[in-house]
Amino acid sequence: MMLNDAPLFALASPDNAMEILPNSPDGLNITVKTDITDNLPVIEVSAGNLHNIVDQAEKTLSQSGRHFQASGLLATVQTCPTSGETAIVPVSQPSLMRDLSRLAAWKRFDKRKDAFVAIDPPEKYVRILFASTDYKHLPILRGIARQPYLRPDFSLVTEAGYDAETARYGVFNAAEYTVPANPTMDNAKSALAVLSEVIEECAFDAECDRAAALAAMLTAATRPSLRTAPAFLINAHVQGSGKSFLARLIASLSTPQSVPATAFTNDSDEMRKLLIALLLKSPAVINFDDMSGDIVPSETLKAVITEAFICGRLLGVSKDVICSTCALILFSGNNIEAIKDMARRVLCIQLDPRCETPTAREFKRPNIEMELQGNRAKYVTAALTIIRAWIVSGRQGVNCTPLASFSEWTELCRKPLIWLGMADPAQRFYEQLKSDPAAELLGRVLLGWKNQFGTSPTLVRDVVIWASQTGRTSDFADALMEAAEKQGTIDPRKLGCWLKKHAGRIFDGMKFIKHGDSRDRVEWKLQIEPSLSVAPVLTVIDQPPAEFSSNETVDPLAALDAMEGF
Numbered sequence: 001m002m003l004n005d006a007p008l009f010a011l012a013s014p015d016n017a018m019e020i021l022p023n024s025p026d027g028l029n030i031t032v033k034t035d036i037t038d039n040l041p042v043i044e045v046s047a048g049n050l051h052n053i054v055d056q057a058e059k060t061l062s063q064s065g066r067h068f069q070a071s072g073l074l075a076t077v078q079t080c081p082t083s084g085e086t087a088i089v090p091v092s093q094p095s096l097m098r099d100l101s102r103l104a105a106w107k108r109f110d111k112r113k114d115a116f117v118a119i120d121p122p123e124k125y126v127r128i129l130f131a132s133t134d135y136k137h138l139p140i141l142r143g144i145a146r147q148p149y150l151r152p153d154f155s156l157v158t159e160a161g162y163d164a165e166t167a168r169y170g171v172f173n174a175a176e177y178t179v180p181a182n183p184t185m186d187n188a189k190s191a192l193a194v195l196s197e198v199i200e201e202c203a204f205d206a207e208c209d210r211a212a213a214l215a216a217m218l219t220a221a222t223r224p225s226l227r228t229a230p231a232f233l234i235n236a237h238v239q240g241s242g243k244s245f246l247a248r249l250i251a252s253l254s255t256p257q258s259v260p261a262t263a264f265t266n267d268s269d270e271m272r273k274l275l276i277a278l279l280l281k282s283p284a285v286i287n288f289d290d291m292s293g294d295i296v297p298s299e300t301l302k303a304v305i306t307e308a309f310i311c312g313r314l315l316g317v318s319k320d321v322i323c324s325t326c327a328l329i330l331f332s333g334n335n336i337e338a339i340k341d342m343a344r345r346v347l348c349i350q351l352d353p354r355c356e357t358p359t360a361r362e363f364k365r366p367n368i369e370m371e372l373q374g375n376r377a378k379y380v381t382a383a384l385t386i387i388r389a390w391i392v393s394g395r396q397g398v399n400c401t402p403l404a405s406f407s408e409w410t411e412l413c414r415k416p417l418i419w420l421g422m423a424d425p426a427q428r429f430y431e432q433l434k435s436d437p438a439a440e441l442l443g444r445v446l447l448g449w450k451n452q453f454g455t456s457p458t459l460v461r462d463v464v465i466w467a468s469q470t471g472r473t474s475d476f477a478d479a480l481m482e483a484a485e486k487q488g489t490i491d492p493r494k495l496g497c498w499l500k501k502h503a504g505r506i507f508d509g510m511k512f513i514k515h516g517d518s519r520d521r522v523e524w525k526l527q528i529e530p531s532l533s534v535a536p537v538l539t540v541i542d543q544p545p546a547e548f549s550s551n552e553t554v555d556p557l558a559a560l561d562a563m564e565g566f
Contacts, residue, residue: 040105045122054129057121059137060104065162067091067099068141068169071280071321073314074130075141077169085257086144086171087281090314093130097121133319142167143224143282143326146255147380148177150225150412154391156384168224176377179384185420188389191382192420198372198379201363202246205350208427211417212349213246215425216328218413220253221383223284223328227308229409230429231329233295233338236351240359243332243351244289245369252372253380254328255284264288264295264331272300276312279304279323291333297341305329305345306405343436344404348428390416400424441482442502446510448476449526457515457523460496499524 041063043056061067061074068075074091091099100106100121107116145168148158156179157163160170180187195217196210204210216232223229232250234243251259262278265271278286288295303310304325314321331338331346338346353361365371372379390412398415403426414425433439449458452466467477467490484495503512506529515523 040103042105042107043121044116045106045108045119045125050125050128053125054132055136057100057104057125057129058132058135061099062137062139064099064103067138069135069138070141070282071323072133072319073280073321074135074138077141077144077171079171083257085255085283086146087283088141088144090280091130093126096130097123097126100126131319139164140167141169142324144168144284145170145172145224146284147172147221147377148174148179148384150222150387156388166224173377177381177384179381179388182392183385183389185389185393188386188416188420191385191389192417192422194382195379195386198249198368199246201365201368202242203351203353203358205352207423208425209348209350211422211425212347212428213250214417214422215347215413216250216330216349217253217379218383218387218416219409220250220285220328221380222387222412223254224326226326226408226412228306228325228405229328229413230403230406231305231331231346233336233346233348234330234332234351235336235348236334236353238353238358239334240357241334241351241353242358243334246349246351247287247289247330247332248369249372250330251285251287251328252369252376253383256373256376257284259285259287261287261289264291264293266293266296266298268298268300271298272312273315275300275304276310276314276321276323279310279325279327280314280321282324283327285328285330288329288331291331291336293333294336295331295338295342295346297339302341302345337435338432339436340438343432343439344429346432347426348432350428386416386420387412390419393419400426403429439507441479442505443507444475444479445483446507446512446526448474448479449512450510452476453526455526455528457525459521459523460492460499464490464492464495496522 041056041060043053043060045053066076068077068088070088070090074096075088076091077086078089079086097120104121106119106121108119109115110117139162141162145157145166148156149166149168149170150156151163151166157166157168157170158174158177158179160172160174162169183191192214195214198217199210199213202210202213204213212232219226219229219232234246236243248259262274265274275286300310300312304327307325309322309324311320311322313319337343338348355361395411395415398418400410400415400418403410403414410426417425449463453463463480467480480490480495483498484490484492486494499512500514503514503524505511509529511527511529513525513527515525
């Protein structure tokens with residue numbers, strides 16, 4: 001039976017919901033009576049019993065199978081009748097009043113009648129429950145899964161409805177997905193061929209871009225299982241190269257519904273409000289389509305990509321919410337790039353049709369998008385088969401340079417493709433780190449400093465004097481001007497701040513360090529670190545060495561992770 005053939009919450013019956021509820025906290029002996037006529041639990045209202053009444057109301061909600069606590073709010077899972085998309089929806093206070101009146105028989109003792117009489121839920125108790133910051137009975141809901149997904153132990157959740165271990169709600173028809181219990185490498189290769197057919201006619205610039213697109217498809221299929229995952233930028237040189245088309249193909253492995261485009265904003269405060277509002281609903285995909293400018297970092301956007309949860313204040317509600325960041329994030333645009341801190345968070349997929357008019361191209365399978373959407377379970381199953389085959393194989397034989405913040409993604413979405421003979425999907429990451437404008441400027445200053453001053457401690461004032469006497473005829477002087485220009489000259493104070501900001505950051509085996517502790521006389525020194533490099537290291541071996549351990553692998557990006565500018 002398809003999800004749309006029945007009410008949404010038929011997947012989670014009250015009986016099933018009761019099985020996963022926590023026991024009442026110690027010290028609370030809450031007995032929910034039952035109204036014989038309506039077969040509803042009875043909540044008796046009396047003075048001096050506020051805390052028990054609110055607890056009974058919460059327990060009644062928890063037994064419905066459709067009420068949860070999500071991001072610190074009371075919430076339900078609902079399907080939009082217009083788009084068909086299923087989302088987590090915070091419950092409003094009026095809706096809570098209605099639900100409590102429907103789920104329980106509220107009664108108050110009437111002395112004149114010497115009996116209990118029916119009443120509506122008193123607003124006082126509804127308001128207190130709505131504004132609570134601590135729910136003792138409602139099950140926690142961290143997100144929605146739109147296809148089978150992996151638990152932390154790599155077992156596959158194949159049943160729809162609420163899963164207590166992962167705190168996710170599955171909205172899918174389990175019968176459509178037939179992932180082998182113990183797939184082999186041959187099964188994985190066949191599954192890879194199925195996915196590769198979908199993107200066969202996409203105009204990738206290089207094989208690493210094709211591998212990155214496949215990694216994005218694996219990410220889309222298994223995003224509920226990953227704490228963090230990189231965002232993906234689909235980049236091209238000209239309109240009509242197929243950026244939005246590829247984004248839709250990738251997104252189809254996350255959700256059966258079409259994904260609306262979201263407008264990107266460079267305003268940090270607006271980006272924070274936007275992302276919190278979106279993530280509260282547990283979207284499958286956030287798609288910043290057809291961007292006109294570079295991907296500029298903001299604190300919230302950076303955290304959404306590299307953290308499992310973010311905290312913020314919800315507009316219109318005096319509550320701080322904690323949102324799961326479990327969503328696939330896509331960007332697309334022409335000749336744009338992820339700059340500064342975003343360079344290590346966004347993996348580029350470069351398209352290049354190598355023709356003057358890409359929109360005039362003819363395709364052998366022009367309806368591939370409809371084929372994918374019409375048989376989505378087939379392609380999601382293929383993606384999950386690849387990942388499961390890699391897990392069943394023992395996850396050995398592939399050693400690649402780790403990526404800071406994305407170890408799970410490397411294990412489940414990157415290594416399986418390398419294992420099957422694909423190029424490293426993360427290759428563009430290292431190219432981006434080298435081509436980042438901030439990193440390039442640091443490299444120019446480091447190289448010029450090395451050639452002019454070597455490794456001797458040097459005052460900022462002396463550097464500025466040298467650059468002024470040179471008359472800006474060297475690349476080093478030009479780089480200093482870019483770093484610390486003020487009214488057409490190199491400003492010593494600004495250059496000192498720039499050096500402080502980039503101190504300790506290694507580029508091409510060099511870094512700046514402060515020399516001495518005097519406040520009146522600050523010197524800077526270039527230090528050589530030949531043992532560190534950010535060049536990618538990729539090895540595919542038949543058997544791992546006995547001493548190999550992923551915990552012992554040197555991660556050059558992890559050192560950069562804590563430094564400013566990345």
